[in-house]
Amino acid sequence: MVTLADVARHAGVSASTVSYVLSGKRSISAPTRERIQHSIDTLGYRPHAGARALASSRTGILALMMPLRTGLHVPVTTEIAMAVTTTARSHGYDVLLLTGEEGPEAVRRVEGSAIADAMIVMDVGRDDPRLPCLREAERPAVLIGLPTVSAEAADTAGLDCVDLDFEAAGARCVEHLAGLGHTRVAVLGEPSAVLGEPSAVLGEPSAVHERGTGFAARTLAGLRAAAGTHGVGLLHRPVDGTYAAVAAAVTRVFEERPGTTALVVQNEAAVEPLLALLRHQGRAVPEDVSVVAVCPDQVAVHASVPLTAVSVPAQEMGRLAVERLVRRLAGETPRGTELIPPLLTARASSGPAPSGSVPTEERRGRGGR
Template sequence: MVTLADVARHAGVSASTVSYVLSGKRSISTATRERIRRSIEELGYRPHAGARALASSRTNILALMMPIRTDMHVPVLMEIAMAVTTTARAHGYDVLLLTGEEGPEALHRVEGSALADAMIVMDVELEDPRLPHLKAAERPAVLIGLPADTTGLSCVDLDFGAAGAQCVDHLADLGHRQIAVLGEPPAVYARGTGFAERTLVGLRGAAAERSVGLLHRPCDGTYAAVAATVTRIFEERPHTTALVVQNEAAVEPLLALLRQQGRAVPEDVSVVAVCAGQVAAEASVPLTSVGVPAQEMGRLAVERLFAHLDEQEPVGTVLIAPELEARGSTGPAPAGEPERADGGERGRRGHSRR
């Protein structure tokens, strides 16, 4: 096992000089520092984690607060977690994963015990109860998500509002006048989860600007829930010609149900999804989609966190611009009598607005 003394002998310096280079406690000339770095690499020296923490007053651990809930799509969460882990390891850090729904209590535990140098927080709500504690904490934190008030916080997320608007604009450009949205499970909206609410704001804003009718229905991801929701949509708005899906678990049940109902995609119904690009590309009908850049979100969160640790960057918000990729699930609206945005046919007399 290679020791610090071995590195010192190989580099031709004292053991204390090697220690100073590792801890950064003293200024060492560039030439000497590079010589020690080469010796460390050639010998394969790995500093003892406990000693390194004592020398630097850091644990070299990041905490990732990622509550696992039954109403959230776990594969996307794990993709973000993997990006956080690999980026942290590239900086010489390990990741402590907190998956419980503890809220502020978990923050107090990490802060009070000095388990980690900094924290990344996911599953962010608009009025998240953890925010006051994050703002008061001594250790830096980055949110993957956007609360209603971002003052004093550092956040990274997809611009979900713009993503929702892109879906509507794409379908409106194809001539669709009645669009329905299969949203996240009801519990996600009940919590005021930021990404779901912001997507809905973007969808509604673009629909109003384009004079397009929009119907939103929360939906669990089971086949039975999707079947009930789609049946209700076509009963309420029989002239619906396009569906936007923001629920990855509902994608395949929806496509299977449309096939069973004899509705061809995209000839009868166009479908757009807000989901991971791989899910859209590998669906039974390749889906036009706005991708959720899980890996980029995780990487950016870690990079910003290290910038905060080194006091190189002020807090603030970074929103990733959405990109819509057209595939085989969207096409021109079916030919027929044009409709109003309120769901009625043009020229139909005596029909009251909804």
């Protein structure tokens, strides 16, 4: 194994000079620094992590707090974690994954020990109990998500937050459908005791809403605001991601509003059950009913009907969170909220509003196309 002494001999300098270059504790001339770096690269020297931490008071580790619990959007969560890891490595950091549901205790553990230089916090809920600890912590932290159900009412003072602009995402869905002539739209979201909406099926509300995670409420706020602006009648029906729940919700939608010509889906688990149900009912997509979703690109692209969707930019959120932390660790102090503008991609699931709401198979039976 190559040692610091080997590097010193190869570069023709003392071991202390190599140590000063690695720690940055003393100014070394550029030619000497370059000669030492050349020797490091040539010999393949890697400083011992423990010694490097003692020398610099830094661990070179970022803690990623990603509690594993029911109700999480696993594909999105995993994609964020991968983006955090790859971006951290590009800046010379490793990632320590903390998956337990310890709440404030996990923050105190990182803050009170030398296990990580900074924290990235996921699964942020409304009135999250970790927030007071994060505001008081000396170690930098970035939240992926907003600790509120409304971006305008977000109490993010003293916090760094990165998230998709879910309100704008909801508005973008309505704008797209209104531009295609749709005037009656139904929203299939997740069960929501927090939103004060009745569930489409009996049972416990989703863990997402029990915790007060605000992205669903912010999306709905954007949908409703845009519907008012564009004169679109909006019906919201929370629903579980099972076929039975989707069938109950959609049946109820068409019973209450037979003229509904478009559906917006935020609960990605409901996407394939919905498309299967519409096929079973003889409703062609998008000829009879358009479907728009807020979901990851891989869900939209690989659906049985490629979905028009606002993508959840998981990779960008993970990358931005790390880059903000790296800047903070370098001495930059500004904090705030960075909302990523939504991008809607039109695919095969949305089209012009039909002149009537009669399913395709019924029209064929009456001599239609």
